[in-house]
Amino acid sequence: MLQIPTYQDVIAAAARLDGHAHRTPVLRSATADARYGAQFFFKCENFQRMGAFKFRGAFNALSKFDAAQRKAGAIAFSSGNHAQAVALSARLLGMPAVIVMPNDAPAAKLAATREYGAEIVQYDRFTEDREALTQRLAQERGMTLIPPYDHPDVIAGQGTAVKELIEDTASEGPLDALYICLGGGGLTGGSALSARALAPGCKVYGVEPEAGNDGQQSFRSGHIVHIETPRTIADGAQTQHLGQYTFEIIRRDVDDIVTVSDAQLVEAMRFFAERMKMVVEPTGCLAFAAACAAGAAIAGRRVGVVVSGGNVDLARYAALLAGG
Amino acid sequence: MLQIPTYQDVIAAAARLDGHAHRTPVLRSATADARYGAQFFFKCENFQRMGAFKFRGAFNALSKFDAAQRKAGAIAFSSGNHAQAVALSARLLGMPAVIVMPNDAPAAKLAATREYGAEIVQYDRFTEDREALTQRLAQERGMTLIPPYDHPDVIAGQGTAVKELIEDTASEGPLDALYICLGGGGLTGGSALSARALAPGCKVYGVEPEAGNDGQQSFRSGHIVHIETPRTIADGAQTQHLGQYTFEIIRRDVDDIVTVSDAQLVEAMRFFAERMKMVVEPTGCLAFAAACAAGAAIAGRRVGVVVSGGNVDLARYAALLAGG
Numbered sequence: 001m002l003q004i005p006t007y008q009d010v011i012a013a014a015a016r017l018d019g020h021a022h023r024t025p026v027l028r029s030a031t032a033d034a035r036y037g038a039q040f041f042f043k044c045e046n047f048q049r050m051g052a053f054k055f056r057g058a059f060n061a062l063s064k065f066d067a068a069q070r071k072a073g074a075i076a077f078s079s080g081n082h083a084q085a086v087a088l089s090a091r092l093l094g095m096p097a098v099i100v101m102p103n104d105a106p107a108a109k110l111a112a113t114r115e116y117g118a119e120i121v122q123y124d125r126f127t128e129d130r131e132a133l134t135q136r137l138a139q140e141r142g143m144t145l146i147p148p149y150d151h152p153d154v155i156a157g158q159g160t161a162v163k164e165l166i167e168d169t170a171s172e173g174p175l176d177a178l179y180i181c182l183g184g185g186g187l188t189g190g191s192a193l194s195a196r197a198l199a200p201g202c203k204v205y206g207v208e209p210e211a212g213n214d215g216q217q218s219f220r221s222g223h224i225v226h227i228e229t230p231r232t233i234a235d236g237a238q239t240q241h242l243g244q245y246t247f248e249i250i251r252r253d254v255d256d257i258v259t260v261s262d263a264q265l266v267e268a269m270r271f272f273a274e275r276m277k278m279v280v281e282p283t284g285c286l287a288f289a290a291a292c293a294a295g296a297a298i299a300g301r302r303v304g305v306v307v308s309g310g311n312v313d314l315a316r317y318a319a320l321l322a323g324g
Numbered sequence: 325m326l327q328i329p330t331y332q333d334v335i336a337a338a339a340r341l342d343g344h345a346h347r348t349p350v351l352r353s354a355t356a357d358a359r360y361g362a363q364f365f366f367k368c369e370n371f372q373r374m375g376a377f378k379f380r381g382a383f384n385a386l387s388k389f390d391a392a393q394r395k396a397g398a399i400a401f402s403s404g405n406h407a408q409a410v411a412l413s414a415r416l417l418g419m420p421a422v423i424v425m426p427n428d429a430p431a432a433k434l435a436a437t438r439e440y441g442a443e444i445v446q447y448d449r450f451t452e453d454r455e456a457l458t459q460r461l462a463q464e465r466g467m468t469l470i471p472p473y474d475h476p477d478v479i480a481g482q483g484t485a486v487k488e489l490i491e492d493t494a495s496e497g498p499l500d501a502l503y504i505c506l507g508g509g510g511l512t513g514g515s516a517l518s519a520r521a522l523a524p525g526c527k528v529y530g531v532e533p534e535a536g537n538d539g540q541q542s543f544r545s546g547h548i549v550h551i552e553t554p555r556t557i558a559d560g561a562q563t564q565h566l567g568q569y570t571f572e573i574i575r576r577d578v579d580d581i582v583t584v585s586d587a588q589l590v591e592a593m594r595f596f597a598e599r600m601k602m603v604v605e606p607t608g609c610l611a612f613a614a615a616c617a618a619g620a621a622i623a624g625r626r627v628g629v630v631v632s633g634g635n636v637d638l639a640r641y642a643a644l645l646a647g648g
Contacts, residue, residue: 022352025349025351025371027349027371028346030373046601047349047351047600047601049354051599051601270638273603273638273641274638275375276371277370277371277375277602277603277604277634278601278602278603279597279601279602279603280601310601314594314597314598314645314646315645315646317597317642317645318641318642318643318645318646319642319646321638321639321641321642321645322638322639322642322643322646
């Protein structure tokens with residue numbers, strides 16, 4: 001039987017994160033409000049430490065290590081934001097970290113992870129099994145493996161962003177709808193825990209790239225659907241399937257899963273840059289792109305939008321802005 | 325005798341702006357702190373309404389109009405942020421606005437100003453005298469001219485940003501140094517009023533582009549120096565001279581005026597995008613670029629940096645990020 005995390009776990013995570021994670025700002029945009037006839041509240045996790053919400057889950061998980069675990073440290077496999085999240089959390093908590101990354105990962109990501117003090121172990125994506133390698137290293141060194149999303153402490157940590165969003169907008173009334181990007185479901189699951197507890201009437205939507213709608217298929221079919229790695233610019237949502245924990249929360253607490261195209265993501269990215277002066281990575285544009293497409297469903301409503309991160313290679317970002 | 329505004333005027337401006345201007349966030353960057361050995365506090369006026377601090381001064385000035393002035397409305401000449409600031413403020417206060425802009429102004433700026441509901445009067449930069457045209461229109465229509473910087477109400481309004489910055493960082497102690505971009509001196513002057521009142525020990529630095537150091541020359545010579553329109557990417561600081569009011573405040577309340585190169589601006593712009601996930605216009609990069617170059621002068625210090633705005637054409641921004 002899975003021990004599904006609860007909103008109490010989110011509260012406990014918030015206490016652990018206090019003073020370590022940024023309480024990121026909730027920004028407004030009069031232009032967005034006028035254009036779509038709604039009131040938007042943007043929770044800006046692109047301003048979170050290491051540039052994405054992932055810090056919350058990683059730091060929460062590592063904070064719970066006992067003395068022996070701290071001594072041996074944490075290990076993770078990731079070439080994305082989870083790598084930097086575990087690396088930075090380990091450094092802040094004074095423990096070793098190993099990140100397993102493909103040897104063709106972008107140099108900038110390798111450098112950023114190394115800058116946070118982690119040891120990087122590289123592997124060949126075409127000949128080596130990442131999970132087997134990581135398991136072997138974990139066992140050899142006694143390190144604790146922290147998966148990117150399917151872990152109660154990771155989910156509870158991610159839930160703290162929407163907890164803050166709802167708290168910080170509560171004085172003007174509850175949110176009517178909440179849009180959250182969906183990859184493996186850590187953020188969506190954690191957010192749903194907070195929304196159900198703090199704003200029971202709020203509709204909760206997970207948003208996937210059109211090309212990678214395994215979550216939508218899973219939600220609608222009632223079982224976890226696996227897909228091939230999807231082709232989309234939303235690299236943070238290129239997951240092949242939901243997790244055991246995240247699926248259980250999502251099927252119970254999420255109202256629907258919707259999808260958007262890469263072209264919609266670029267349009268949202270340009271809006272964020274031009275009108276809100278924010279750099280948002282493609283995955284971070286999923287939620288707003290879906291809200292923009294919701295039409296009458298959000299008219300006159302108070303709509304929370306989680307802007308999940310801002311980690312995008314500058315050259316690639318410039319090309320996307322320029323329409324390339 | 326000039327009636328120089330005081331910090332009391334900044335307090336009054338803050339009351340008028342309450343509920344109309346955003347109280348913009350103060351962001352931190354652990355990366356910047358580690359790299360330069362200081363504690364930076366970034367006051368993010370790129371997230372202000374219409375994308376720049378200019379809204380504060382314009383709204384404050386227009387708020388003080390009497391009934392007859394409100395009926396006739398406001399007029400301004402500007403092809404930059406002041407145009408949009410006056411246009412938006414007039415709309416919010418329910419009065420007409422005329423903006424005098426060159427007929428070769430970028431289409432995006434014309435459109436943005438029009439979107440805020442202002443009437444645009446265009447002129448030929450090569451054959452017509454902008455100021456004479458504006459004065460004539462003002463007289464014909466009974467409109468009140470709001471200059472971009474050399475006006476007590478504009479200066480007092482601009483001072484509210486640093487008032488907020490100092491208030492919002494006070495719990496951890498006073499700021500040791502404050503860097504502010506300097507064009508005509510409205511922001512630097514207003515900021516200096518707030519800093520002198522709230523953080524008397526704080527060093528206040530105005531920052532100009534190297535190519536347009538009229539303010540530095542004026543500060544050092546003791547009289548207002550006029551220069552040709554400088555060639556710099558910092559289009560908001562292409563002023564030819566300080567104003568009567570702004571010069572008096574700056575010579576009295578500012579500690580020094582320093583300069584940075586366009587290359588340093590691009591470096592700061594890339595840092596903001598890559599590490600802080602913010603779109604900052606070239607002029608908005610002046611303050612941080614100077615702080616980065618300050619070396620030992622800021623080591624171990626608490627340093628306020630005013631990020632003045634984020635209005636930059638996306639294609640141009642993309643080219644600057646890409647190193648073009």
